[in-house]
Amino acid sequence: MTDTIIAAEATEAPAPATAPRPTATIDVVIVNFNTRERTAECIASVLDQHIDGLTVIVVDNGSTDGSAEAFVERFPEIVVIDAGENTGFARAVNRGVHAGTGDFVLLLNPDATVFPGSLEALAAFARAHPEYGVYGGRTVRADGSVDRSSCWGAPTLWSLFTFATMASTVFRTSPVWDPESLGRWERDTVREVPIITGCLLLTRRITWDALGGMDERFFLYGEDAEFSARARRAGYRPVIVPDAVIQHDVGGSTASSGRKMAMVLAGKVTLLETTWRPWAAWAGVALLQAGTAVRAGLESVTRSSRQTWRDAWTLRESWRRGYPDAEAALFGRTPPARPRTRLRPQRRLVVEAEPAFRTAHANPYTAQLAGALADRGALVRDLSYARVAFGRVDVIHLHWPDLSFLSGRRRVIHIARLTLFYSALAAARRRGAILVWTVHNVEAHEERSSARLRDRAHRLLLKSLDGILALSPSGIDAAVSAYPELAAVPAAVTRHGDYRDAYAFGVSRDEARARLGLSGEGPVLLFVGQIRAYKNVVHLVETFRRVPGHGTLLIAGHAPADLAEDIRAAAAGDPRIAFHLGFVSDDDLPAYLAAADLVVLPYRRVQNSGSAILALSAGRPVLVPDLGAMQDLRTDVGEDWVDLFEGELTAERLREAIDRATGRGETASPDLADFAWPAIATQTEQAYRAFRCHRDTASSARRGDRRP
Incomplete structure (x- = not known):
């Protein structure tokens, strides 16, 4: 019937701007x-x-x-x-x-x-x-x-x-x-x-x-x-x-x-x-x-x-x-005719991710991806060698393998991690599990362990992969260019999701500047994120000092002690430059972004940038180098929000970007629909299943070739 x-009749009230999650x-x-x-x-x-x-x-x-x-x-x-x-x-x-x-x-x-x-x-x-x-x-x-x-x-x-x-x-x-x-x-x-x-x-x-x-x-x-x-x-x-x-x-x-x-x-x-x-x-x-x-x-x-x-x-x-x-x-009623067979539920996807949730305090990216996959019914957990070796697992997903296996100073620990992981992986692969790597960067930003061990770790990774994910189309090209072996590995694009639900982006510009003790006049430029040598912050400080005017440059993020000293020396006491060279809390981060007119990320090399996505999530335009996937980002979001510079950032180019950012006035937030986590989780799950299908098909073909 x-x-x-x-x-x-049902209406859905919009979530407030300050809600951490809808x-x-x-x-x-x-x-x-x-x-x-x-x-x-x-x-x-x-x-x-x-x-x-x-x-x-x-x-x-x-x-x-x-x-x-x-x-x-x-x-x-x-x-x-x-x-x-x-x-x-x-x-x-x-x-x-x-x-x-x-x-x-x-x-x-x-x-x-x-x-x-x-x-x-x-x-x-x-x-x-x-x-x-x-x-x-x-x-x-x-x-x-x-x-x-x-x-x-x-x-x-x-x-x-x-x-x-x-x-x-x-x-x-x-x-x-x-x-x-x-x-x-x-x-x-x-x-x-x-x-x-x-x-x-x-x-x-x-x-x-x-x-x-x-x-x-x-x-x-x-x-x-x-x-x-x-x-x-x-x-x-x-x-x-x-x-x-x-x-x-x-x-x-x-x-x-x-x-x-x-x-x-x-x-x-x-x-x-x-x-x-x-x-x-x-x-x-x-x-x-x-x-x-x-x-x-x-x-x-x-x-x-x-x-x-x-x-x-x-x-x-x-x-x-x-x-x-x-x-x-x-x-006294005849039920609808139905076959007397069991309903067979779709098998729940089990993912061991490195990392999943454990690094959410430092960068919520992997935790948001894991949460979005969980919302789709997957079971996502932080990597456990024991579960990979002996438990049920469908996907092992690595994000930054150098950081996962080669961090720290003791090489014996590096060798132990690699041995445990690849031994467990061998057991899991016999049960049908696949290994997936999200290629965030084609080369590590920092050299860890010895050159020989790094090379061994990379060779183990490349020969074990069943699929790679990149955050942009150019990311796949860059990965294959850096590692030709990946040309034979299935690949898919899953964007870097936004941070709109990770932080309370509800503070106004005036409130933020008052909270940070900034003058209400003049443009405010911001560098935000972990500070490393390749991010070129010293050069940004030197370049800003050559820009006339009464604006402010904020540097917010943790820096190693020697690099922090170099940044302070480059500022040379310029009162227009303010520092917070330590960990920025989740409560303070929205205030720094709200106070800024422009977020400047003058990296010497970059493939993808979580800091750029963070700025756009807060409704702030970014100035980034024309490197890696930044051109893809501008295509996705628009040139009003992503300003590119070529070569080394100059004072003239920085002045031009400041004028452009301050001349636009208050505008609507960028369209980040393509960066929404539910869509990215769907793409990721589809990629997992496609990689498994490809691996199973290839395995069947190899078994067929061995038959007399």
Whole structure:
């Protein structure tokens, strides 16, 4: 049946300029069936929190109590989908998710009330810890006591045996005799769990899509357990976040009866049949029937007024074959024809990067790339020799191999690092891993270790590569020119992402200059970044001193002691030149950039420049040499923002650049759409997969050549 969207109205507020990261958008999907008032309370508890970027999507499963019309009238800002019939939970959820566009998908039961701050806490944890993939919370009853149904242990033959023998009932919450309850744990700590239930379940949309959504063979109950099992097979680790709390009225959409228990059992049978081997599933179903029979017998012997288990036993022919047969037997409807095969999730990409997150304090570039890849569902970690050697890994990604392996003075350490890495790499490659190098620079800016060891390290790297990435088209040409061996290695371009979300670029020019103690008059030039000899800062100081006027040159960045002395000597006490020759904090960096009219980077050699991207991210034009990829950068951003000079920077050329920068006045920020991290992460992931495909194809061809 075609869905009818009765109402759809949702707006996304723009993120403030000072936000370190934009607000994630969340689609809250609620499935309703004849629980109009309780579902309305649930919707209100979500909307009352006034969360930016949140959309509520309600799928009404053919209710006869006027639910859909009531929701449209009372909550005009939400999306209501009238399914027209009771399609069950899994199909309704998939329809609701398909109708949304949020970064995250949150499943919420209609009989839940969300506590203030819970959704923000859940989303914040998910963004900070993308490796888990599937997230749940803590559920409580109306009296505040813990309700353990937010998560469960996975069923095993042992847990079903304890069910069949009544041990799980007699010794309730025992970690041995009732293992699916996860013991006496109160769901009050962060903990990985086998199953997150659909009463409160959060995941990224891209993860949802990669896993294939809910398995629509399930009608009601069990689909969340199968989804969690599929997530674990794909490499995710479902986790409980205790700061996310809801009040849950269990079973609000179904009657507490033997028929409901039959649905629960049908879901469990289907779970076993879709996730276990046939012989184990057969044994598990037999144990479920045995446990049901024992409980039904006890109800009869004790003449209990409850007959839940007696009814379930009577209905055993309806549920013991699971769904979809149970759907026809219990609901009198013929389910859509679907193949009885497992959904196979797309395998999660596992990346060991050197570095990934560990250098974020000095340069957020690799951390932002790793985070953007994680947002696409990849598991990205800082390089571990042990994980590369013995764990599951798809990609080993190096950025600055000389710095990674040859830093420090002790050559024995350099040799040990190289030996450990390439030994681990050999083991990983036998399991299908690939090695990728982002060629930030075609030659190291500083000579590390001995010439002989550097040469050996380069030869090891070049013969081991499965692909290279460059930050511009000219970067590939430069890499191949410097290392002809790379002509036979697959290559791709992935730009250097912007820094707009890494720093709080919200301070005004006047505020920044006042904070730095600068005069409000005259142009301000800025050099920013780590100071090294090849960056030519001494020459910049000398050149600026020959430019007449009353402007200011700011030098901000850490410099080695001898180079710092050379810079101060070159300034010769000129009051127009100010220094901060130390580490620039994340709080101070935006102020330096906001105070500047022009950022000057007079490098003697350069291929790519993170400092140039940083300046453009802050909305400041740059003056850079016509070297490396700077021409590409000007083509991408425009000549109003990237001013090139040829040869050595002269006083006349610097004066010209100052006049150009100050004459433009306040203008809009540069268009950095091509430098957005989501697009770069997509390009990077596509490059990884292309490199793996090329390697696999080449390996198959070599095996074919060896056949007689």
